[in-house]
Amino acid sequence: MSRAPLKGRDAYKVWREVATRWADNDAYGHVNNVVYYSFFDTAVNQWLIEQGLLDITKGDPIGLVVETGCRYARSLTYPEAVEIGLSVEELGRSSVRYRIGIFGKGQVEAAAEGHFVHVYVARATRRPVELPVAWRRTFETILAPGEPALPLEKEEKADERPHGRRLRVRPHSVLGSD
Numbered sequence: 325m326s327r328a329p330l331k332g333r334d335a336y337k338v339w340r341e342v343a344t345r346w347a348d349n350d351a352y353g354h355v356n357n358v359v360y361y362s363f364f365d366t367a368v369n370q371w372l373i374e375q376g377l378l379d380i381t382k383g384d385p386i387g388l389v390v391e392t393g394c395r396y397a398r399s400l401t402y403p404e405a406v407e408i409g410l411s412v413e414e415l416g417r418s419s420v421r422y423r424i425g426i427f428g429k430g431q432v433e434a435a436a437e438g439h440f441v442h443v444y445v446a447r448a449t450r451r452p453v454e455l456p457v458a459w460r461r462t463f464e465t466i467l468a469p470g471e472p473a474l475p476l477e478k479e480e481k482a483d484e485r486p487h488g489r490r491l492r493v494r495p496h497s498v499l500g501s502d
Contacts, residue, residue, distance in 0.1 A: 336409025
């Protein structure tokens, strides 16, 4: 089965650099796959904090991770510096899908590419809420090249997402049962 190539550096708007740690390597001598998810979480949350969208103790709404995924193309190893590219791939009424690229420092081709989806919920009820307009505008600043933002008016009238996909939040103990 052939796969589409991973996206290049031009697919990302924001960059972060992290250092691998000794403990990141696994028994096979490369950075373990679970560490890539830590890179995702770090890049997204660092950007949210810088933009004033994440206040861990008092923020409302709050983003809950409902989906992640990763495709791996090459190994990274300690002590290698890693560059993390971040863009918003899809912007829904209450959700944001981030595109994340993991590159060895200075490398042209990605070592891995993933996504990370936040659904924004009210802190007290854990039920999805519409993104505040100012937040939407901030997310739009890092919208991936070639990915149109849904106009706010369309968002208010329909729950449709780009490419005809819909986000379905299943009842869960964290989100409530209704």
